[in-house]
Amino acid sequence: MQKIKAQTLKGFRDFLPGETRKRQYVISKLTGIFESFGFEPLETPALEYEEVLMGKYGEEGDKLMYRFKDNGGRKVALRYDQTVPLARVAAQYSNILPTPFKRYQIQTVWRAENTQKGRFRELLQCDIDTVGSSSLVADVEIIACVLTSVKELGFKNVQMLINDRAIFGGLEPKFVSAIDKLEKIGKEGVISELITKGMNKQDAEKLVRSFDDSKPTALVLKIFDLLNNLGFKEGVDYVYKASLARGLDYYTSTIFELVSDDYKSGSLAGGGRYDKLVGMFSGRDIPAVGIAYGFDRIIEAMNQLNLFPKDLTTTEVLVTIFSQDLQNNSLEVSSKLRASNVNTEVWLDTEAKLDKQLKYADQKGIPYAIIIGPDEAKSGKLVLKDLKNRTQEVVTIDEAIGSVKD
Amino acid sequence: MQKIKAQTLKGFRDFLPGETRKRQYVISKLTGIFESFGFEPLETPALEYEEVLMGKYGEEGDKLMYRFKDNGGRKVALRYDQTVPLARVAAQYSNILPTPFKRYQIQTVWRAENTQKGRFRELLQCDIDTVGSSSLVADVEIIACVLTSVKELGFKNVQMLINDRAIFGGLEPKFVSAIDKLEKIGKEGVISELITKGMNKQDAEKLVRSFDDSKPTALVLKIFDLLNNLGFKEGVDYVYKASLARGLDYYTSTIFELVSDDYKSGSLAGGGRYDKLVGMFSGRDIPAVGIAYGFDRIIEAMNQLNLFPKDLTTTEVLVTIFSQDLQNNSLEVSSKLRASNVNTEVWLDTEAKLDKQLKYADQKGIPYAIIIGPDEAKSGKLVLKDLKNRTQEVVTIDEAIGSVKD
Numbered sequence: 001m002q003k004i005k006a007q008t009l010k011g012f013r014d015f016l017p018g019e020t021r022k023r024q025y026v027i028s029k030l031t032g033i034f035e036s037f038g039f040e041p042l043e044t045p046a047l048e049y050e051e052v053l054m055g056k057y058g059e060e061g062d063k064l065m066y067r068f069k070d071n072g073g074r075k076v077a078l079r080y081d082q083t084v085p086l087a088r089v090a091a092q093y094s095n096i097l098p099t100p101f102k103r104y105q106i107q108t109v110w111r112a113e114n115t116q117k118g119r120f121r122e123l124l125q126c127d128i129d130t131v132g133s134s135s136l137v138a139d140v141e142i143i144a145c146v147l148t149s150v151k152e153l154g155f156k157n158v159q160m161l162i163n164d165r166a167i168f169g170g171l172e173p174k175f176v177s178a179i180d181k182l183e184k185i186g187k188e189g190v191i192s193e194l195i196t197k198g199m200n201k202q203d204a205e206k207l208v209r210s211f212d213d214s215k216p217t218a219l220v221l222k223i224f225d226l227l228n229n230l231g232f233k234e235g236v237d238y239v240y241k242a243s244l245a246r247g248l249d250y251y252t253s254t255i256f257e258l259v260s261d262d263y264k265s266g267s268l269a270g271g272g273r274y275d276k277l278v279g280m281f282s283g284r285d286i287p288a289v290g291i292a293y294g295f296d297r298i299i300e301a302m303n304q305l306n307l308f309p310k311d312l313t314t315t316e317v318l319v320t321i322f323s324q325d326l327q328n329n330s331l332e333v334s335s336k337l338r339a340s341n342v343n344t345e346v347w348l349d350t351e352a353k354l355d356k357q358l359k360y361a362d363q364k365g366i367p368y369a370i371i372i373g374p375d376e377a378k379s380g381k382l383v384l385k386d387l388k389n390r391t392q393e394v395v396t397i398d399e400a401i402g403s404v405k406d
Numbered sequence: 407m408q409k410i411k412a413q414t415l416k417g418f419r420d421f422l423p424g425e426t427r428k429r430q431y432v433i434s435k436l437t438g439i440f441e442s443f444g445f446e447p448l449e450t451p452a453l454e455y456e457e458v459l460m461g462k463y464g465e466e467g468d469k470l471m472y473r474f475k476d477n478g479g480r481k482v483a484l485r486y487d488q489t490v491p492l493a494r495v496a497a498q499y500s501n502i503l504p505t506p507f508k509r510y511q512i513q514t515v516w517r518a519e520n521t522q523k524g525r526f527r528e529l530l531q532c533d534i535d536t537v538g539s540s541s542l543v544a545d546v547e548i549i550a551c552v553l554t555s556v557k558e559l560g561f562k563n564v565q566m567l568i569n570d571r572a573i574f575g576g577l578e579p580k581f582v583s584a585i586d587k588l589e590k591i592g593k594e595g596v597i598s599e600l601i602t603k604g605m606n607k608q609d610a611e612k613l614v615r616s617f618d619d620s621k622p623t624a625l626v627l628k629i630f631d632l633l634n635n636l637g638f639k640e641g642v643d644y645v646y647k648a649s650l651a652r653g654l655d656y657y658t659s660t661i662f663e664l665v666s667d668d669y670k671s672g673s674l675a676g677g678g679r680y681d682k683l684v685g686m687f688s689g690r691d692i693p694a695v696g697i698a699y700g701f702d703r704i705i706e707a708m709n710q711l712n713l714f715p716k717d718l719t720t721t722e723v724l725v726t727i728f729s730q731d732l733q734n735n736s737l738e739v740s741s742k743l744r745a746s747n748v749n750t751e752v753w754l755d756t757e758a759k760l761d762k763q764l765k766y767a768d769q770k771g772i773p774y775a776i777i778i779g780p781d782e783a784k785s786g787k788l789v790l791k792d793l794k795n796r797t798q799e800v801v802t803i804d805e806a807i808g809s810v811k812d
Binding site: 003004005006007008009012013014015016017020021023024035036037038040041042043044045046047048049051052066068069070071072074076078088089091092093096097098099100102103108110112121122130133134135137138141148226229230231280281282283314315318327328331332335338341342343344345346348349350360363364366 | 410411413414418419420422426429430444446447448449450454457472474475476480482494498499503504505508509514518528539540544547554632686687688720721733738744747748749751752755766769772
């Protein structure tokens, strides 16, 4: 038999059941909060016409995009984020979508990142956006929804950094992105980067100094006011940060980033208001505001902070097979358990020793096992083994269902 | 402003909220049943090395596969089904996966189909498979799980057609696929296709006649026996079908297909046992059995048969804004509703007329609206409007929460 090498591409991942369950857990919690704020689900295709995506993410984005010609010679590209597809959808279905259109979207994106930096090329993105409202309440709602969602996941020390991109005025994007690094590389670092990028020394120093005593804009103060009314606390839940700039060029006013003192490997979410982007497809300005979660960082942070429930295994019982003769007894018990909404796996063959079957249950983290041997078959009872506490009892099926459900 | 055309690629679809909710509903029901049978979730990358996928789906598959060179010059291909990636995973992680490995997988696949035939190029696939067991109980469990799951979705007249691919013995795949069309194109049609494909007339007629009085093999009879023990009825829930062949070449014994008398546009699910495929990556035979749902057909059939719940909208209340002055009152009420687990959307700006806000709620299918005008603000009460029955009452917030939750 010719053997083909079983391998995944660099930067791509398989998610085995344990990991997938964690991802499902986070998605389920987030979705619940999104829906509690009235956001609705949207899905868009993995492939788009290249021209829909190109030029929206800066030079870097165009370079990292997966692009190719399909079998019909069309230039296509894989989804790079969910904001540009949202803008396309808002334009394409403007006659049937409600205004405002509040949607959440949780789909994969692809970016040909340098994997040596520990980056992935296939990522789950998780976004909420409100399209068609210029009300500051929309900005505030995004912030409130995100803060609520990460608290629901169990995060304690989380804070939304907030700024108004207008304070960077006519500053060229290349200079803005240098300022965004103030925290990371310090004042001197930013000054020298500004100079490298073409600013003269005096202007660079003046610009960097200006962030020392920068005051929140009127827009930021209004947002703070609304957040206070909703019960969020300045300095705790959110804070003004003058040097916050966000990388992407398309933000027009409010920008925000979620950070945690307990997790220093980067922000957990980031976004802002982008009132011009949707217009690229609509031919008229349509206001919009939204945020994207760093899904992998959320997972990593939750692992580090032990925020996942101990047991995400969904199977509750393994029904073992004692012997060929007694297989039907075990199959019948399995059916009854499932009919009572107990997630039940039944052992499949008739030859394995009981020990092997119980080890399998342990490996999968299944908490209970049921054994039906000749005695039990006669008495109409069964052995219920609690695999966590290593105890067992002989009970009826109804008693077993009761114990497992408790 | 330069306008870019907002369009999706042929064969690709956007799923707006109403449609996405239906898909989520089906996924949630199916997942629940899969887990009740002990299947665990798996996710694999959208992109694989081309050599992992090529040659596994016949000539047709290679032709329809989305393939390209990535930025690093690697030959890559988009996921075409979930069975080959499963085979790769089973080989790649053989040291850490439990045996048997029972997994479900619900991810997108891409096929450059002819869209004029009404086919899609991006499809959600939904599979359950058991790898590492040659026990017939594994085959039976797949069948039982699928029958249970579609009943859970509300299907009534569904039947699993079952056959043993061994009855086609040494017959070339091209002839087997002709026989699979017996129902569709009739005996004469199959005979002439067999002749076109190179069989002589006498053999073709004899072969087709042989299905008239063909008897189930011993394997099929054993499966029937086990299904009976689980409470499924022959002739109702499942039936023998001698001409069932299934297109794909990799099936080795049991094959099955789920059909419904209420839906004539094709089978709802199909699969079988494939004991050789996983070995391509492992270098040794590993038995496996599984099934793939036709997700789009399930959705289409459920639409036709009215099997979706009337209201899948998740937002329960729209809190309207009476005026700028009273915005904070409405925001506070929204927070309280959410804190009581009521999915609540609040109107975002302060200028819209009440009529417009209520129309928006109707458009989105939100069942309740809350109004806080000057009188209510004074009395600490609110107006709760039932938008379905067109009734309203003045109540406290706690009473409103009670009414909405009922």
